[in-house]
Amino acid sequence: MEGRMLVAAGSLTIVSIFLIFGALLIHPFGVPNAYKMDQYIIDHTQNESGANNGVTAVVFDYRGFDTLGEATVLFTAVAGVILVFRRVKKE
């Protein structure tokens, strides 16, 4: 058990050091690197999709396929829960 604690503490420390470095080295908070994608959406959303809400436009138009996937995930989870809670014939 002692060894497990030691390994866990050591590896968690290394992981956290790396993640903290990642958090520090990514762009400064509030000044994201705008290449093209997000700026394009902000500029063109109203013309292209007619939505006033940029997030809605992305969710239902530009990345609508992800939303289909999201609905499928929900459906999968519901089917899974029903499957798990069904009546099972015991042998």
Next chain:
Amino acid sequence: MNILDILLQQSPALIVATPLLGAFLTPLIGKLGYNVRNIFIIIILAVTAFLVFLLASDVFSGNIHTYVFGGTTSTVLSNTVIRILFEVDGLSIFMAIITVILSLAAVIYSWAFMREETGQDKYYTLLLLMTTGMFGMVLTGDLFNFFVFLEITSIASCALIAFWTHKAKAVEAAFNYMVISTIGALFVLLSIAFLYGKYDALNIAKLASRITPVSFSFIDKLSLILLLAALTMKAGIAPMHMWLPDAYGRAPASISIILVGATQASLYGVFRICFTLYGNVIQIPEVSLGWIMVILGLITMLIGVFMAMIQIDFKKLIAYGALAELGYMFLGVGTGLTILSNPQLSLASNSFALQAMKGGIFHIINDALDVGLLFLVAGAVYYATKESSLNNLGGIARNMKYTTVFFLIGLLAVSGIPPMNGFASKLLIYESVYQLNPILAIIAILASIMLLAIMVKVFYSAFLGPKIDRFQDIREAPKSMLIAMGILASLIIFFGLFPDLIVNTLVEPAVKAITHPTSYILWLTGGV
């Protein structure tokens, strides 16, 4: 315009949409009766198979097929990619073919295997959803979309692993797999977020074109590490494999075979990340993935065979065998990566790097067929005898002749005995790995010999031996199960007899796809 052309153009979307539609309709069709529903599902998967092979014929002629959701290709040909798109190259279609073969075999097998069970509508729904998720994972060209399909696959497979809820261990294995796969997927999402934060893109090709040796920094390294760790865990590479034997062993046999495909879809993710997403930076010394992959492959192989040696549960033993087989793929592809990423080595030894990759990729489909067949045989034995412990089995070859023959074919194939397909791919791996370092080849051959010994143990203790009174009047497995096993067995023999044909038509485009990432990236700017 020809109808086939239209189908071909739309096929990437249709391959995902057909099983998805089938999944939504299954609970309704299920009301019409047992046979109607099963025929419906087989038709759905047959249509999907037709579409996959249609798309394959196009991709194998040298094209990269793209499909943009909610737009035409021209709308993304500017400097950025806004919409989600599917990008199908040789490797994707190779994995899609494996998926469709496995799921078709599983569905045909389930016809008789699941006859007595309750909750079949939900079972088939989830099976189709799992297939959908796997197709999405291998066909998509968008990282976030990859994450969504990863979740669909893992949620569906978790529910299916827990199918026999009256068995405590099945539920426990499902819970463990759920924790593992959720955390793995979350780390995938975390590294996607890092990449998004740095490059403001989600498209794999776009990101790959922006990750260059100039821009390569700590963030890229971090997301490479996280993606690699999470996807290798989901692919069941040692030492993060512990969930795999439990999940494979406790699930119904028809699910185990699709789970093989699901882990291989994660393996596809690893290859896609290493070769395409980080394809531009593969040669810089900070990214020395090759040896890591080789070492992990060897560890996986050895752990698989050592643990399989002491197993007495039929399906768990085969699961450990499958683990050992996973090691060969990693070994082959890792060898290729080691050589390709080393600029000093690459000129002289490029050809054997390609041979190693060919062996690794060819082994993916061989493993899917061999291990799938063995799982189906294990399921058939369980179906006939209601016994999963090898200690209590014996002498069933007298009553189950066909099953025995199928097991023999699977045994020879999985341990790489000459006339079968496993030999061709393992020969490729041995010969090319030997050039990198002879010790690697020796360990690989040793593992293969041990695998043969293990499978012979199963064959002896379950199928041979004197007649046991309890199994006096067990019957041969039902027809549908025999058909499913027969399909896989005949494919194994076909692949074994004509390896040159298979390598040239199926494997070569896949290898070309991962060793030439530029063609995957360049189509964005109108290139090849």
Next chain:
Amino acid sequence: MIANIPFLAVMAMIIIGLATVVFKRNLIKMVIGVSIIESGVNLFLITLGYREHSVAPIYTASPGGIMSYPVPQALTLTSIVIGVAVLALMLSLVIYIYRHYKTLDIRKLGGGEE
């Protein structure tokens, strides 16, 4: 660099979640740990898209102003729904494990090599 405290906070959340899953023996607490990691990742996505002095990307609310980026928020929406689905299935499996073993302590379950 020091202004990156929001990023540091979400990283801390992810680490706390990971530590919870590694150290806690109770199944429900493990599920909570997974949930914490998920919230951390979602928050990380949201913070990535924030711009200084920006408002939500709704045109009628802020004509001509600086807007934060919409894509991370959309991704987070999807990710939240996926998280709910995962949570539902996980908890139902926990219920079944409890029914079988009459305990939630992971050390008392029957897994592992015999």
Next chain:
Amino acid sequence: MFEQLLKTFDTGNGYWNPLVWGFAFLIIFLIIYILRGRGNPSYKRGTEQTKVFLSGNPEYENKELLHVKASNLYWGWVESTKWVINTLKKMHTGRANDYILWFTFMIAIFMLLLGVI
């Protein structure tokens, strides 16, 4: 098409043609069959000759006991590699938090290998 099927598989350093191999196998079988046909003429079915020889002990009445169980197979191998197998067995605890610990450990290893060196 047919010629394509018969082509020899070039593995870079060697060649592999299963059809030739199978043909050779067939001939070997034929030779074995001929040799077997010229077998010992003193062999008689249904006599003492066909009985199982168990170091002079009588054969078990219950045939089931003749079968070596799966857990007894390769006993020597398992016994001599006990140190490996017991270590490996200890790794497979069957608990999800240990699995996640392995995952964290492997991330740390990857970080050290790829990030520091």
